[in-house]
Amino acid sequence: MADQNKKNRLSQRGIEDTLVTDFADKHRKTYGDFLQLKTLLSLQKTFQDPAQPDEMLFIIIHQVSELWLKLMHHQLVEVRRFLRQDDFGPAMKNLDRIKAIQRQLIAAWDTLLTMTPADYMTFRHALGNSSGFQSYGYRQIEFILGNKDTSTLKVHEHDPEVMEMLNAALTKPSLYDEVLQMLARQGFDVPQELLERDFSQPYTGDPRVVKIWTEIYRNTDKYWDLYALAEKLMDVESLFQRWRFDHATAVERVIGMQPGTGGSSGVAFLRKALELKFFHDLYDMRSELMYNQGA
Numbered sequence: 001m002a003d004q005n006k007k008n009r010l011s012q013r014g015i016e017d018t019l020v021t022d023f024a025d026k027h028r029k030t031y032g033d034f035l036q037l038k039t040l041l042s043l044q045k046t047f048q049d050p051a052q053p054d055e056m057l058f059i060i061i062h063q064v065s066e067l068w069l070k071l072m073h074h075q076l077v078e079v080r081r082f083l084r085q086d087d088f089g090p091a092m093k094n095l096d097r098i099k100a101i102q103r104q105l106i107a108a109w110d111t112l113l114t115m116t117p118a119d120y121m122t123f124r125h126a127l128g129n130s131s132g133f134q135s136y137g138y139r140q141i142e143f144i145l146g147n148k149d150t151s152t153l154k155v156h157e158h159d160p161e162v163m164e165m166l167n168a169a170l171t172k173p174s175l176y177d178e179v180l181q182m183l184a185r186q187g188f189d190v191p192q193e194l195l196e197r198d199f200s201q202p203y204t205g206d207p208r209v210v211k212i213w214t215e216i217y218r219n220t221d222k223y224w225d226l227y228a229l230a231e232k233l234m235d236v237e238s239l240f241q242r243w244r245f246d247h248a249t250a251v252e253r254v255i256g257m258q259p260g261t262g263g264s265s266g267v268a269f270l271r272k273a274l275e276l277k278f279f280h281d282l283y284d285m286r287s288e289l290m291y292n293q294g295a
């Protein structure tokens with residue numbers, strides 16, 4: 001009986017006859033061709049000689065994060081485009097994807113934190129003055145979400161290509177600017193000066209728009225779509241804050257209160273970002289709702 005069981009145990013799956021195995025013809029693309037794997041997998045160059053064991057982890061976490069940031073930005077541009085076309089459903093679908101990407105970015109902290117402070121110290125000096133502060137993929141996302149802080153551009157002045165990309169992101173309307181345009185198209189009384197504002201400037205909220213959101217949130221039965229959109233924006237904002245919080249917490253766990261390689265105070269600098277907000281009106285509306293309910 002035991003022998004019979006052993007015989008039946010599967011040790012190899014084998015392949016099916018129909019499986020395509022002949023890729024000698026260069027026109028027949030393989031998985032590796034399609035994904036440019038030779039290029040992709042040649043980019044994880046460790047920078048110490050001899051390489052330290054955790055350099056590979058550090059590089060891959062950052063490269064993967066940059067890829068997620070790239071996709072997140074792509075989807076944010078899509079949402080902005082759909083809002084401009086009043087294509088509500090696709091905008092909502094893409095916001096859901098953005099939230100899923102944000103969860104992926106947050107999950108990276110767990111993997112990174114398997115690296116001990118001592119492990120990091122074996123190669124931190126080799127990073128020189130490079131720092132996540134110089135991530136233009138991240139900055140582009142902050143800009144489209146509305147944090148138009150031009151002081152962050154300074155570190156890119158040496159690089160015309162990056163400057164051009166970030167300047168374009170700076171001067172275009174943010175996602176929320178596009179929401180304001182949409183509210184105006186739907187008949188809400190959005191002040192003209194907000195619709196025609198200089199989009200390279202930060203928008204910190206306006207009591208007249210807060211009034212519009214108050215109307216929407218008091219009458220969700222009538223304005224369900226706008227309410228649902230605003231709540232998705234709040235979700236994106238919360239997940240962004242969670243990423244910032246987890247970053248600051250992870251950094252404190254690894255380097256304590258040491259200054260950053262980019263030259264900032266380190267954790268204290270990162271914690272200051274926890275006070276930043278993208279969608280000011282959506283927060284102010286909540287205080288307004290409370291106040292008026294009591295009145």
Ligand code: HEM
Nearest residue numbers: 065131132133135138251254255260261262263264266273
């Ligand atoms: C051991 C891991 C890490 C440490 C010790 C660390 C440390 C720091 C510090 C100290 C800063 C402040 C700027 C400076 O003075 O350098 C910073 C900024 C930043 N880091 Fe990290 N970081 C780590 C991992 C990551 C990862 C995995 C990412 C993902 C892309 C990331 C993205 C960023 C970004 C985008 C900023 C700028 C934040 C802002 O402008 O508010 N960091 N990091």
Ligand SMILES: N[C@@H](CC(=O)c1ccccc1NC=O)C(=O)O
Nearest residue numbers: 127130131132133259260261262
């Ligand atoms: N600022 C970090 C190092 C750092 O940020 C960094 C440097 C090179 C590549 C990625 C980095 N990570 C993200 O902030 C530190 O102070 O240790």
